[in-house]
Every structure is written in C-alpha cells, then in structure tokens.
Amino acid sequence: MTNNTDNYEAATSGASSDVASFEPHHKGMVGRIHDLLHSTPSLVPLIVLLAAIVIFGIALGSKFFSPFALTLILQQVQIVGVLAAAQSLIILTAGIDLSVGATAVLCSVIMGQFTFRYGIPAPMAVICGLAIGTAIGGLNGWLVSKVKLPPFIVTLGMWQIVLAANYLYSANETIRAQDIEAEAPFLQFLGNTLKIGGATFTFGVILMLILVLTLAYALRSTAWGRHVYAVGDDADAAELAGVSRHKTILSVYMLVGFICGLAGWVMIGRFGSVSPSATTGVIGNIQSITAVVIGGISLFGGRGSILGAFFGALIVGVFELGLRMGGANPQWTYLLIGVLIIGAVTVDQWIRKVSA
Numbered sequence: 100m101t102n103n104t105d106n107y108e109a110a111t112s113g114a115s116s117d118v119a120s121f122e123p124h125h126k127g128m129v130g131r132i133h134d135l136l137h138s139t140p141s142l143v144p145l146i147v148l149l150a151a152i153v154i155f156g157i158a159l160g161s162k163f164f165s166p167f168a169l170t171l172i173l174q175q176v177q178i179v180g181v182l183a184a185a186q187s188l189i190i191l192t193a194g195i196d197l198s199v200g201a202t203a204v205l206c207s208v209i210m211g212q213f214t215f216r217y218g219i220p221a222p223m224a225v226i227c228g229l230a231i232g233t234a235i236g237g238l239n240g241w242l243v244s245k246v247k248l249p250p251f252i253v254t255l256g257m258w259q260i261v262l263a264a265n266y267l268y269s270a271n272e273t274i275r276a277q278d279i280e281a282e283a284p285f286l287q288f289l290g291n292t293l294k295i296g297g298a299t300f301t302f303g304v305i306l307m308l309i310l311v312l313t314l315a316y317a318l319r320s321t322a323w324g325r326h327v328y329a330v331g332d333d334a335d336a337a338e339l340a341g342v343s344r345h346k347t348i349l350s351v352y353m354l355v356g357f358i359c360g361l362a363g364w365v366m367i368g369r370f371g372s373v374s375p376s377a378t379t380g381v382i383g384n385i386q387s388i389t390a391v392v393i394g395g396i397s398l399f400g401g402r403g404s405i406l407g408a409f410f411g412a413l414i415v416g417v418f419e420l421g422l423r424m425g426g427a428n429p430q431w432t433y434l435l436i437g438v439l440i441i442g443a444v445t446v447d448q449w450i451r452k453v454s455a
Contacts, residue, residue, distance in 0.1 A: 140395040140396070140397075140402055140403045140404055140407055140450075141394065141395055141403075141404045141406045141407035141410060142395075143395050143407075143443070143446060144393055144394045144395050144407050144410035144411050144414060144443075145407075145410050147393075147410075147414055147439070148410050148413050148414050148417065151414060151417045151418060151421070152417055154421075155417065155420075155421035155424075155425075158421075158425060159421065159424055159425060162424065163420075163421060163424060165297070166296060166297035166298040166299075167297065167298070167299065168420065168424070169298070170298040170299055170300060170304075171420060172413060172416040172417055172420050173300065173304045173307075173413075173416075174300075174301055174303075174304055174369075175416050175419065175420065176412045176413060176415065176416040177301065177303045177304050177306075177307045177365055177369060178203075178303075178362055178365055178366055178369060178379060178383070179383070179386045179387060179390055179412045179415070179416075180307045180311070180390070180409055180412040180413075181306070181307050181310060181358060181361055181362040181365055182199050182200060182203060182358075182359070182362050182379075182383050182384075182386065182387040183386075183387045183390035183391055183394070183408040183409065183411065183412045184307075184310055184311055184314055184358060184405055184408060184409070185199050185354075185355040185358040185359055185362070185387070186199055186355075186384075186387035186388060186390075186391050186408070187314075187391050187394075187396055187403065187404075187405050187407075187408040188314070188327065188351050188354060188355055188358075188405075189250065189351065189352070189355055190331075190388075190391055190396050190397075190398060190400065190403070191318075191327050191328060191331045191351075191396065191400060191401065191402075191403060192327060192330050192331040192347070192348055192351055192400055193330075193331045193332075193334075193399060193400025193401065194243060194250030194251075194348075194400070195250050195251055195254065195388070195398075196239065196250065196254045196352075196355060196384075197251070197254040197255045197257075197258045197384050198235070198239065198254045198255075198257040198258040198261055198384070199355065199359050199362070199383060199384055199387055200258075200379045200380050200381065200382065200383020200384045200386075200387070201257075201258050201261040201262045201265065201380040201381075201383075201384075202232055202235050202236070202257075202261055202356060202359040202360075202363075203232075203359045203360070203362035203363040203366060203379055203380070203383060204262075204265055204363065204366070204375065204379055204380035204383075205231070205232075205235075205261050205264060205265045205268075205363070205380075206228040206229070206231060206232040206359060206360040206362075206363030206364070207228065207363035207364065207366045207367050207373055208265055208268065208269045208363075208373060208375050209224070209227060209228040209231050209268075209363075210224045210225050210227070210228040210286055210363065210364065210367065210373070211224075211274045211279070211286065211367070211373030212268065212269060212274075212373075213227050213228070214282075214283045214286065215274055215278070215282070215283070221283040221284075221285035221286050222285055224283075224286070225285070225286070225364055228360050228363055228364065229357055229360035229361065229364075230360075231360070232356040232357055232358075232359045232360030232363065233353050233354075233356045233357045233360065234356065235257065235261065235356045235359075236352040236353045236354070236355045236356020236357065236359065237349065237352060237353040237356060238257070239253055239254055239257055239352045239355075239356070240348050240349040240350075240351065240352025240353055241349060241352075243348055243352065244344060244345040244348035244349050244352075245345060245349075258384070261380075262380055262381075265375045265380065266375055266376075269375040271375055271376065272375070273372055273373065273374040273375070273376070274372060274373040274374075275372055276370075276371030276372040279367070279371065279372065279373070280371070286364075286367050286368075286373070287367055287368050287371060288302060288364075288368060289301065289302045289303035289306060289364055289365050289367070289368030289369075290302070290303060290367070290368030290369060290371060291368070293305070301368065301369075302368065303365040303368045303369060306361065306365065307365070310358065310361070311405055311406065311409045314405045315404060315405045315406050318404070318405060319404075323347075323350070326342045326343075326347045327347060327351060328401050328402075329342050329401075330342060330344055330347045330348060330400075331400030331401035331402075332400060332401025332402070333401070362379075362383075366379060386415070389411070389415065389436060389440060390408050390409075390411035390412040390414075390415060391403075391407075391408045391411060392411070392440050392443050392444060393410075393411035393414055393415070393436070393439050393440060393443050394406075394407035394408035394409065394410055394411030394412075394443075395407040395411075395443060395446070395447065396408055397447050398444070398447070399447075402447075402450075411443075414439065415432075415436060418432050418435055418436065419432050
C-alpha cells in the first residue's frame with residue numbers, strides 16, 4: 100500500500116500545475132447588443148419611450164414638454180399601468196389572463212354597491228372588493244395549477260362569467276359621481292390630486308408607481324420572484340429544483356386578483372362614478388397585454404420585467420396624447436401600436452433564437 104502511494108505521489112509531482120484556460124470569445128457589435136438586450140429586457144421599450152417623447156416634443160414644442168402634458172400621460176395610463184403590472188406576473192409564468200379588465204370592473208361595482216346598497220362604510224367596501232378580486236384570482240390559479248387547465252381557456256371563461264355577474268348583480272345601474280362625492284368620498288380617494296411644482300399627480304398615479312417599484316423589487320430580489328421566473332422558464336425543471344409550481348402559480352394569480360381590485364378602486368378615482376358598463380371590462384385585457392408585449396416581456400414566460408410593462412403603457416400614452424395634440428387621426432395610434440407589437444415580438448424571438 101505504501102509503495103503504491105509513493106508511486107502516485109511520484110507521478111503527480113512531475114505533472115503540470117497550469118490551470119486550464121480558454122481563449123476569450125470576442126463578440127461583434129450585434130453580439131454585444133444581443134447580450135445587453137437579453138440581460139436588460141426593459142431597455143428596448145425605454146429607448147422607444149424616450150425617442151417618442153423627443154420626437155413629439157420636437158414636433159409639438161413646449162406644449163408637449165410642459166409638466167401638465169407629461170403628468171397627463173401618467174393620469175391617462177394609471178388604470179392600464181396597474182392592469183399591465185398584473186398581466187406581467189401572469190405572462191412571466193408563461194400564462195395569460197383575459198379576465199383582468201372584467202375583474203377590475205366587478206371589484207369597482209362591489210365597492211360601490213356594498214356602500215350604497217348595504218350601507219357598509221366605504222373603507223370596508225374597498226376591502227371587500229379587494230378580497231373578492233383576490234378570490235377570483237385564486238380560483239383562476241387553482242384551475243390552472245391544480246386542475247391543469249390552460250390559462251387561456253380558464254381566464255376566457257372567467258372573463259365571460261365575471262362580465263355576466265357584473266351586469267346581473269348591479270342591474271346595470273350606474274352610481275353617479277355626485278352621489279359618491281356626497282356620501283362616500285373615500286371611494287374616490289385615488290382621484291385626489293397632489294401638486295409637485297408645476298406637475299399634478301393623482302393618488303392613483305402614485306399607487307401605480309409604488310406598485311410597479313414594489314413588484315420590480317420582489318421579482319428581482321426575493322425567492323418568490325426567482326420562483327416566478329423559474330416556473331415561467333421551465334416548470335418541470337423548477338419542480339426538480341424544489342420549487343412548488345402549484346404554490347407559485349396560485350400565489351401569482353391571487354396577487355393578480357388583488358391588483359385587479361386595486362385597479363377597480365383606481366377606476367372609481369379616475370372616472371368618479373361606478374359603472375358596470377365601463378369599457379375597461381372589455382378592452383382592459385387587450386390594453387394590458389399590449390403594454391406587456393411592447394414592454395419586452397416574453398409571451399413564452401420566464402423573461403422580462405415589470406418596468407418594461409410600465410414603459411409599454413407609457414409608450415401607448417405618449418402616442419395617444421402626442422397624436423391627439425397634433426390633430427392627427429386617432430386611427431394612426433392603432434396603426435403605430437400595431438407596428439410596435441409586431442416589432443416587440445420580433446425582437447423577443449431574435450433574442451431567444453440567438454441565445455438558444
């Protein structure tokens with residue numbers, strides 16, 4: 100045994116001690132751009148947003164660059180921005196939610212009806228609306244994660260159910276802004292304004308900004324956020340690594356339902372009234388998906404950021420306000436947004452193809 104050990108030591112004593120090394124791979128300009136876009140998916144929508152602001156600013160002059168105009172964009176996109184934050188979480192898990200807009204409208208109706216029909220204090224009515232939104236999201240999540248139904252089918256069905264429940268429960272009655280202001284002003288709390296310099300912000304805008312920053316931190320810096328990305332990228336591999344797919348997806352859908360409740364409260368502040376026929380119930384889904392796609396979040400899941408979706412919502416707002424101030428036909432907005440959607444998906448496919 101001793102002789103064998105000596106032989107091994109003798110053999111290894113003359114071996115080279117050099118550490119294996121590899122020649123660095125020098126990437127060209129296209130490769131470096133790809134790496135930058137892959138590591139910072141919100142960079143493209145940020146560039147598009149800044150370019151749009153500069154172009155409209157040059158074309159329209161100081162009236163577009165005024166604090167009033169720029170903060171007006173935030174006020175116009177506050178509902179879509181909150182819904183886009185919710186939609187982002189679903190799409191990051193490789194799903195989609197077609198019921199976010201309808202859920203937001205139902206939550207607003209719950210808040211209004213609970214206050215005026217049952218005499219529940221407005222703060223409690225808001226909490227009830229948030230709870231019902233969370234429950235709807237939890238049901239969606241349970242059907243997707245436990246029953247294994249496709250998210251598209253589940254949320255498409257839930258969209259129809261929630262819309263029908265909304266009209267049936269409210270009897271298609273609108274609660275007027277004057278009545279809310281006189282008897283339950285707390286429902287309109289997020290419509291109150293705060294002036295900073297020459298800019299005017301509503302509390303709904305402030306809520307949207309806080310929500311986006313909080314979710315961005317949670318996705319980047321918490322274990323839950325890493326689980327969301329892992330499930331969206333490869334659910335099977337995530338489970339092998341010890342991530343609970345069911346708990347992660349259920350938590351995401353419940354959080355999304357809660358955020359839809361917040362969007363419903365923002366709607367009351369934005370419009371002043373509570374209407375079951377609000378257009379957000381129908382087009383809010385498309386608007387949120389549009390903001391997410393333009394914002395660089397991959398429809399295949401596992402890549403993107405909440406900030407990108409926020410930039411996507413702002414891009415839509417900038418185009419709408421800029422074209423309106425320029426007196427252009429509103430149809431140009433839809434045309435340009437359509438081009439941006441196709442361009443965003445093309446960039447996403449290119450990034451995935453090169454990185455594969």
